Amino acid sequence: MITNTKTTETITPNLSVAEISQRIKHHLQFTQSEQNGCDKKPAYWRATSLALNDVIVDKLQRTKLRQQQSEVKSVNYLSLEYLMGRLLSNNLHNLDLYTPTQIALKNMGFELADLCEQGADLALGNGGLGRLAACFLDSLATLDYNAMGYGVHYQHGLFKQSFVDGKQIEQPDMWREFGSPWEVCRPQSSQKIALYGYVEDVAQTDGTTKPVWHAGKMLQGVPWDVPIVGYNCETVNTLRLWECRAEEAFDWELLNRGDYLQAHQQQVAAEVVSKVLYPNDEHEAGKELRFIQQYFFCACSVQDIIARFENQYGAIADSNNWSTFCDKVAIQLNDTHPTIAIVELMRTLMDDHNLEWDSAWAICQKVFAYTNHTLLPEALEKWSVALFQRVLPRHLNILYRINDAFLNNDVESLWPNNNDMRARLSLIEEGNEPKVRMAHLCVITAHKVNGVAQIHSDLVKQDLFPEFNQLWPTKLTNVTNGITPRRWLKACNPLLANLLDKTIEGDWAKNLNMLSELTTLAENSKFQAEFMTIKQQNKIALTKEIKALTGITVSPDAIFDVQIKRLHEYKRQHLNLLHIISLYRQLLENPELDIQPRVFIFGAKAAPSYQLAKEIIYATNKIAEKINNDERIQDKLKVVFLPNYRVSLAEKIIPAADVSEQISTAGKEASGTGNMKLALNGAVTIGTLDGANIEIAEEVGDENIFIFGLTVDEVKTLDTNGYNPYHYYENNAEIRACLDWLDTDYFTPGKPGELSAIKDCFLTGGDPYKVLADFQSYADAHKALDKAYKNQQQWAKMAILNTALMGKFNSDRSIEDYVENIWHLTPCKSS
Numbered sequence: 001m002i003t004n005t006k007t008t009e010t011i012t013p014n015l016s017v018a019e020i021s022q023r024i025k026h027h028l029q030f031t032q033s034e035q036n037g038c039d040k041k042p043a044y045w046r047a048t049s050l051a052l053n054d055v056i057v058d059k060l061q062r063t064k065l066r067q068q069q070s071e072v073k074s075v076n077y078l079s080l081e082y083l084m085g086r087l088l089s090n091n092l093h094n095l096d097l098y099t100p101t102q103i104a105l106k107n108m109g110f111e112l113a114d115l116c117e118q119g120a121d122l123a124l125g126n127g128g129l130g131r132l133a134a135c136f137l138d139s140l141a142t143l144d145y146n147a148m149g150y151g152v153h154y155q156h157g158l159f160k161q162s163f164v165d166g167k168q169i170e171q172p173d174m175w176r177e178f179g180s181p182w183e184v185c186r187p188q189s190s191q192k193i194a195l196y197g198y199v200e201d202v203a204q205t206d207g208t209t210k211p212v213w214h215a216g217k218m219l220q221g222v223p224w225d226v227p228i229v230g231y232n233c234e235t236v237n238t239l240r241l242w243e244c245r246a247e248e249a250f251d252w253e254l255l256n257r258g259d260y261l262q263a264h265q266q267q268v269a270a271e272v273v274s275k276v277l278y279p280n281d282e283h284e285a286g287k288e289l290r291f292i293q294q295y296f297f298c299a300c301s302v303q304d305i306i307a308r309f310e311n312q313y314g315a316i317a318d319s320n321n322w323s324t325f326c327d328k329v330a331i332q333l334n335d336t337h338p339t340i341a342i343v344e345l346m347r348t349l350m351d352d353h354n355l356e357w358d359s360a361w362a363i364c365q366k367v368f369a370y371t372n373h374t375l376l377p378e379a380l381e382k383w384s385v386a387l388f389q390r391v392l393p394r395h396l397n398i399l400y401r402i403n404d405a406f407l408n409n410d411v412e413s414l415w416p417n418n419n420d421m422r423a424r425l426s427l428i429e430e431g432n433e434p435k436v437r438m439a440h441l442c443v444i445t446a447h448k449v450n451g452v453a454q455i456h457s458d459l460v461k462q463d464l465f466p467e468f469n470q471l472w473p474t475k476l477t478n479v480t481n482g483i484t485p486r487r488w489l490k491a492c493n494p495l496l497a498n499l500l501d502k503t504i505e506g507d508w509a510k511n512l513n514m515l516s517e518l519t520t521l522a523e524n525s526k527f528q529a530e531f532m533t534i535k536q537q538n539k540i541a542l543t544k545e546i547k548a549l550t551g552i553t554v555s556p557d558a559i560f561d562v563q564i565k566r567l568h569e570y571k572r573q574h575l576n577l578l579h580i581i582s583l584y585r586q587l588l589e590n591p592e593l594d595i596q597p598r599v600f601i602f603g604a605k606a607a608p609s610y611q612l613a614k615e616i617i618y619a620t621n622k623i624a625e626k627i628n629n630d631e632r633i634q635d636k637l638k639v640v641f642l643p644n645y646r647v648s649l650a651e652k653i654i655p656a657a658d659v660s661e662q663i664s665t666a667g668k669e670a671s672g673t674g675n676m677k678l679a680l681n682g683a684v685t686i687g688t689l690d691g692a693n694i695e696i697a698e699e700v701g702d703e704n705i706f707i708f709g710l711t712v713d714e715v716k717t718l719d720t721n722g723y724n725p726y727h728y729y730e731n732n733a734e735i736r737a738c739l740d741w742l743d744t745d746y747f748t749p750g751k752p753g754e755l756s757a758i759k760d761c762f763l764t765g766g767d768p769y770k771v772l773a774d775f776q777s778y779a780d781a782h783k784a785l786d787k788a789y790k791n792q793q794q795w796a797k798m799a800i801l802n803t804a805l806m807g808k809f810n811s812d813r814s815i816e817d818y819v820e821n822i823w824h825l826t827p828c829k830s831s
Contacts, residue, residue, distance in 0.1 A: 014096055015055070020104040023051035044110050045118035048101065049088055049181035055095060056227045060236040062830075067146045068312055072828045073327065074146040075818075076305050077137065078298065078341055079334035081130030081277065082151050082239060084122040084226070085487065085647030087182050088115070093491045094142075094231040120175040121646045122182075122226070123157025124241070126277060126605070127566035128673050129373055131647065132452075133334055135673070135811040138484040141230030141237045142510065143815055144827040148308075150301040152293065153183075153224045153241035155275045161605050161644040166621030168606055168614050172276075183224045183241070189307070191221040191300045192247075195292065199393045213351065213394040219270055220245045221300035231486045232510055234830040242300040244273035244293075282609045291387055298341035302348060305329060316353065326366040330823045333370045333446070336381040339438040342368055342445045343395045346402075351394070357401070369822050370442035370449045371479075373670050375456070375464055376570065382435040385428065399436060403427040406444050410471055425467055443468045443475070448822045450479045453671035453692045455712065479818055480695060481671040482811035485509050488677045492651035495534040496681065496803075503527070513807035518800055528796035535656070535682055535799065542656035546601075546640050552628055554638045558597035559789055562678065563661035564645060564653055567604035567613040570668040574616050574758060575771045576600065576661055579779055580639060581623060581738045587633040596789050599638045601653060603645030615757040617641065622747045622755065650674075655681050658799075659785065662687030663778065665769040667712040669693075676809040682799040684788075686781055688774070692809070699805045704798045706788075708781035709774040718773065725767035728775065735775055739763070 015023075028034045028047040067074070092098040092112075102112040124130065133149065140147035159170040176183075196216030201209040226239040246266040273293050281287045309316065309325055316322055333339060342364055349360035374380065388396040407422050415421040427444070429435045443449050443465055451457030457478030461469045469476050490497045490509045500508055503521070508514040521527040539556035546554055563576050580600055587593055602620060606613030624639035642649060660678035662669075662685050669691035679685055679696060686706040687693040697705045710718065729736050739759045745752035762772055789795050807813075819825045 015100060017100045017104045017107070020051065020097070020101050021107065023054060024048050024104065024108070027051050041110065041115055042118050044105070044108070045088065045115040046181050048105065048112075048115060049119070052088070052091055052095070052097065052101075053181060053227075055097070056091065056229055056236055059229070059234060060227050060238070063234065063236045063828075066234075066830060067828050070828045071312070071328070072146050072826045073330065073824065074148060075140070075330040075332060075823050075825060076301065077133065077140075077147060077149045077332050077334060078301055078338035079130070079133040079149065079151055080294065080297065080337035081125030081127075081334075082122070082133050082137070082149065082241075083125035083127075083130035083647050084134050084239075085651070086116060086119045086121055087226075088119055089491045090138075090487050091229045094138075094229045094486055096232065117648075120180070121648050122180070123173040123175040123646075124151060124154055124277070126158050128671075129335060132481055132673055132811075135482065135484040135487075136815060137228045137237065137239060138231070138486060139482075139811040139815040141228045141235045142233055142484075142486070143812060143819075144230065144233055144235045144829045145815070145819065145825050146828050147228075147237050148305075149228065149237075149239035150297070150304070151239065151241050152274050152277070152297050153222075153243040154277050155243075155271070158277045158605065159608065163617075163621055163641070163643050166618045166625065168617050170608050183226050186223045186225055186240075189223050189240075189304060191223075191242075191303045193219040193221055193296055193299045195219065195295075195391055197393065199397060211351070211394060211397060213347075218247050219273065219296060220247055221296060223300070223304070232507060235828070240301075240304065242274065242297055244270050244296055246270035278607070280609050287384075288387060288391065291383055291391060294337055295340050295344070295392060298338050299344050301338075302341050302344045305331065306348065322349075322353075322355065322359065322363060326363055329367055330369065330825070331367050332818075332823070333368060333442060335371060335373045336438045336442060339370075339381070339442050340392075340395065342441060343392075343398050343402075346398050347394055350398075361402075361405075364445055365447055368442075368446045370446040372439070372442075372449060372451055372456075372460055372464070375459055375668065375670065380437070380439040382429060382437055385434040385436060388436060399427060399441070402441070402444065410444075414471060421467065447475070448477055449475055450477050450818075450822065451670065452479065452481045453695060454478050454480060455667075455689075455694050456670040456691060459667060459712070477821060479814055479821070480808070481673050481676070481692060482809045482814035483673050483676045483680070484811045485512050485680065487651075488654070489680055493534075493538065493655035493681050495537055496531075496655065499530055499534060510812070512810040512812070515804050515807055518804035522797045522800040522804065523793075525793070528793065528800065531682065531800055531803075532792070532796050535658070538655040539658075542652055545652050546642065549642055550640055552624075552638065552640055554599045554640065555597060555635065558599045558635075558638065559658045559786075560599050560601060560656055561659040561661065562601045562653055562657040562683065563663070564601070564603035564650055565672075565674050567606040567610070567617060569612065569761070570664055570769050572663050572665065572769055572771055572774075573602065573604060573620070574761070575663055575774065575778060576602075577616065577620050577623065577758070578735075578738055578771065578775060579782060580627070580637070581741065582734055582779060583637055584623075584627050584630075584633065585734075585737060585741070587636055588630075591632055591634060593636070595636060596786050597636045597638075598786075599640060601657075602639075602641040603649060603653060604641075605645055612757065612761055615755075615761075619742070619747075619755045619758050626747050650677070654678055654683070657681065657683040658789070659683060660685045660687070662691075662693050663709075663774075664688060664690045665774075666690045666710055666715050668769065676806060679802040680806040680809070682803045684785070684795070684798050684802060686778075686785055695808065696806075699808055700802050701805075704801050706781045706785050708777040710770060710777075715770060718770065723767070723770065723773070725762055725772045728772035729763060732772075732776060734779075735772055 024047045027050040034043045105112045137149045156172040160173040162169045194215030197214045200212050202212045221242045224241045228237045273296050279286050279289045281290045346360050349355040427440050451460045461476050504514050504517050506514050543554050543556050620641050627639050654677050657678050660683040662675040666688045672691040688709040689711050742755040742759045748754040
């Protein structure tokens with residue numbers, strides 16, 4: 001063992017260049033049967049990954065042994081999404097093997113940066129929810145906590161996005177078509193999952209009856225493990241992903257009779273469960289598939305958690321061991337998707353382990369905690385009672401009993417004989433189609449419920465769950481989100497990372513607060529020049545990527561104005577678009593208008609069934625096509641919508657961004673993490689007082705961020721008084737001119753009105769997210785931003801301070817908050 005110069009911890013000795021070369025050549029020849037002299041990048045990427053895996057697996061085995069021997073408490077993180085991105089570069093950095101591997105490959109005739117491009121993104125997520133989960137797993141390992149992530153081993157994940165005539169086209173994402181070197185199948189840990197059937201009350205010898213679930217169908221959950229490598233430490237944890245299969249591969253008798261398709265029907269039906277993320281639930285079949293997918297993932301995870309506990313501590317048939325279970329196991333529900341895990345644990349405890357109701361319920365209350373990620377009512381999942389009855393009849397019985405106990409005890413004690421309150425808080429939402437409120441179940445069960453930014457957590461208490469906050473005043477709390485600086489600076493922005501290494505004493509990637517040392521250099525002309533030269537180099541690299549992906553030529557001397565996030569009305573990409581149209585109008589009226597050349601860069605996917613979101617993408621692409629080819633405006637304005645936005649594309653955009661668009665309607669964005677990534681890399685935010693923007697403004701200072709728009713209270717007042725978007729349309733000539741333009745065929749020659757859906761969403765659609773109300777304030781903020789950018793010394797200072805003051809938004813800090821206030825873990829370090 002050796003000691004790293006930046007920490008007192010002992011770490012695995014670094015491999016020499018010769019040793020790395022030898023391992024790569026070994027895997028090239030013996031694992032892949034390739035000749036050492038082959039010039040195939042994919043072959044060398046895989047061989048390099050496998051060589052690295054030798055180190056990772058050794059550390060993983062030692063981590064498991066250390067965690068078992070220490071008997072420390074573990075946290076099990078249940079999330080339907082994990083946006084892991086590519087793993088080679090990140091794992092090399094975390095193991096401090098990037099430089100020697102780079103040299104080894106250089107000697108073989110390859111650039112490591114090029115090989116890192118060969119690997120596919122693990123298509124396990126969509127937006128910030130999944131990326132947050134990935135950051136948290138990184139931090140849990142880096143901080144030496146015993147943790148297991150659980151998710152779904154999607155065959156295709158979300159979808160691969162392309163544009164045809166400006167319209168989004170969805171195609172399967174074939175990320176694991178030829179296997180991934182980072183994952184290992186663990187068939188010995190497979191689980192059997194029951195569905196459908198009926199419940200029968202079976203008489204017991206003591207004269208009582210016991211509910212017995214007679215399942216109508218069985219699925220098999222097969223786990224695939226992805227190692228999660230901690231940074232500059234000895235810990236490697238695991239992300240366990242469940243793949244769904246049928247009990248039998250095919251029906252041999254049907255195959256023999258020549259009915260080849262029918263013979264495989266069960267396996268095909270089972271594989272659909274883990275085929276894609278978020279099956280379209282616009283129809284009943286889609287709803288049922290999505291419901292089964294969530295239950296399958298939760299049931300596999302709950303069974304596996306218990307099996308791992310029993311493997312370490314012995315069978316838990318007696319109450320003493322179940323007491324130990326509560327002390328040793330925490331389960332975190334990342335949003336409402338894994339909520340059914342609560343009922344599954346109740347069912348397992350009672351039906352499979354013969355616990356009494358009160359004991360089982362007490363265990364659930366101690367073990368589960370819940371993270372809320374949204375205030376949007378439509379995002380708080382509800383499942384029909386009829387669907388529960390058909391697919392999970394035993395679980396519905398348990399739900400009813402939980403609800404009865406809650407209403408008759410907790411609610412009745414605080415609001416006696418109050419039927420309105422009972423209806424409001426009940427797990428069952430009555431109506432023509434009664435539904436189960438999954439978020440209510442989370443809050444009723446969990447010992448802690450957290451929001452993900454201070455304003456969001458306050459609104460959860462005030463607006464979303466005020467009655468629950470009255471019932472349990474200490475249950476609802478806050479843990480502000482964070483990002484891992486290992487991926488979102490050290491790995492994705494090596495030029496800036498190298499400058500920080502030279503400038504800061506200590507390992508800033510493990511203690512992000514060290515970046516505050518840069519505040520003393522923010523006005524230093526030499527450091528400003530170095531910092532902004534790096535920004536320019538990153539912009540030049542992005543111009544090449546833009547050209548390769550879209551064919552559009554942009555200048556690195558322009559302001560790179562970036563909005564990259566899931567396409568949703570509340571994130572207000574259409575506010576950005578409306579402002580772009582306005583700038584274009586102004587330039588046509590006055591081509592000599594004194595504005596900084598601007599490149600607006602978008603990256604976003606729209607859910608396949610979200611028609612308006614798709615219309616916004618189409619409108620943006622058609623408007624971009626017109627603007628980008630209009631010589632009259634002298635390249636002062638360019639618009640780029642990059643296809644197939646994902647982690648690996650974000651890693652190229654973020655280091656090059658000058659401006660970070662965080663423009664959601666106040667009170668709608670729970671936190672945001674893109675705002676943190678962009679600011680950490682020296683982008684200046686233009687945003688509303690929403691989510692983590694508020695806390696970012698507190699850290700960097702009002703003079704280093706551009707805040708605009710209505711506050712949360714002002715939005716509420718506007719709603720209370722009755723919001724009328726026509727008021728802004730009729731009284732703001734610029735808004736009216738821009739919206740009326742969309743009714744013409746200017747942007748869609750020969751097809752007048754093809755972009756009218758955007759205008760309609762603002763006017764006849766009611767503009768639910770107050771775009772028109774915020775437009776003028778947004779436009780004014782952009783004018784101030786344009787003016788600030790003209791003073792390059794001042795802008796450099798702002799950019800440096802944004803990087804310097806992001807220490808709070810480290811996911812390590814978020815995890816320590818969870819540990820202290822919710823999970824109560826102890827780190828398990830090597831001695």
